Amino acid sequence: MSxxxxxxTLQIELPPVAVPAAAYVPYLRTGSLVFLSGHIAKKDGKPWxxxxxxxxxxxxxxxxxxxxxxDLLGTLHAAVGDLNKVKRIVKLMSxxxxxxxxxxxxxxxxxxxxxxGEVFGDRGAHxxxxxxxxxxxxxxxVEIELIAEVE
Numbered sequence: 001m002s003x004x005x006x007x008x009t010l011q012i013e014l015p016p017v018a019v020p021a022a023a024y025v026p027y028l029r030t031g032s033l034v035f036l037s038g039h040i041a042k043k044d045g046k047p048w049x050x051x052x053x054x055x056x057x058x059x060x061x062x063x064x065x066x067x068x069x070x071d072l073l074g075t076l077h078a079a080v081g082d083l084n085k086v087k088r089i090v091k092l093m094s095x096x097x098x099x100x101x102x103x104x105x106x107x108x109x110x111x112x113x114x115x116x117g118e119v120f121g122d123r124g125a126h127x128x129x130x131x132x133x134x135x136x137x138x139x140x141x142v143e144i145e146l147i148a149e150v151e
Contacts, residue, residue, distance in 0.1 A: 003083040006119050007073075015074040021137065027079040033090070034079050034148045039071045040140035047138040053102030056141055061096060061104075065111030068144045072112070073119065080150050089116050089126040090147040097141050098132040105130040112144050 007014065017026050018039065027036045041048035041064035048064045050056035056064075077083050094109035096102075109130040116124040136143045 003086070003119055010115075010118060012070055012073075012119075014077050015071055017075050017078045018071065026075050029079060029150075032087070032149050032151070034076065034150055036072055036075050036079070036146040036148070038093075038095070038143040038145040039068050039075065040136060040138060041065070041068050041142040042071065042140075043067065047140045048142070049139040050141040051097045051099060052104070052108060052132075052141060053099035058104045058107050061108035061141055062111035064142045065094065065108050065144065066115050067111075068142055069112035069115040072144060072146045076146065076148055080148075083119075085151040086120060086123060086148050087151060088149045089120055089124050090149055091127040091129075092116070093145045094128070094130040095133045095136055095143040096130060097134075097136045097139070100132075102132055105132045108142060109144070 020026055024037050027034055052061045080086065092112055096105040096108050098105060109128065113128060
């Protein structure tokens with residue numbers, strides 16, 4: 001099954017590449033690797049604002065991370081032209097806006113990792129880091145960056 005068939009089954013429509021909010025590019029390819037800049041969680045087209053452990057629960061954070069993964073897939077599609085050319089998702093790095101005593105950043109990040117696995121199958125198994133941070137640009141609850149290997 002192609003990546004696009006899986007996306008259709010999951011009822012996911014890829015969004016266009018977001019315009020960078022500062023001095024960077026949304027993606028950069030070097031050799032067979034594509035590096036996607038950090039994407040913040042959005043809800044209804046606006047930053048999904050919140051802090052885990054204060055005004056957001058883990059399940060809400062997980063949903064936000066899934067939303068970020070969908071945006072990342074849209075950017076990866078723009079970078080590569082065809083998601084079926086992705087040989088492997090190499091790594092995700094997740095920043096979770098959280099209180100000092102919140103310890104479930106890894107569970108929040110599963111929202112993105114699980115979706116990547118559903119879309120790419122074995123090619124979606126990736127290395128990962130999940131950090132709790134004091135703040136993310138625009139007050140977003142989650143920011144994730146991605147590295148992929150492509151044909």
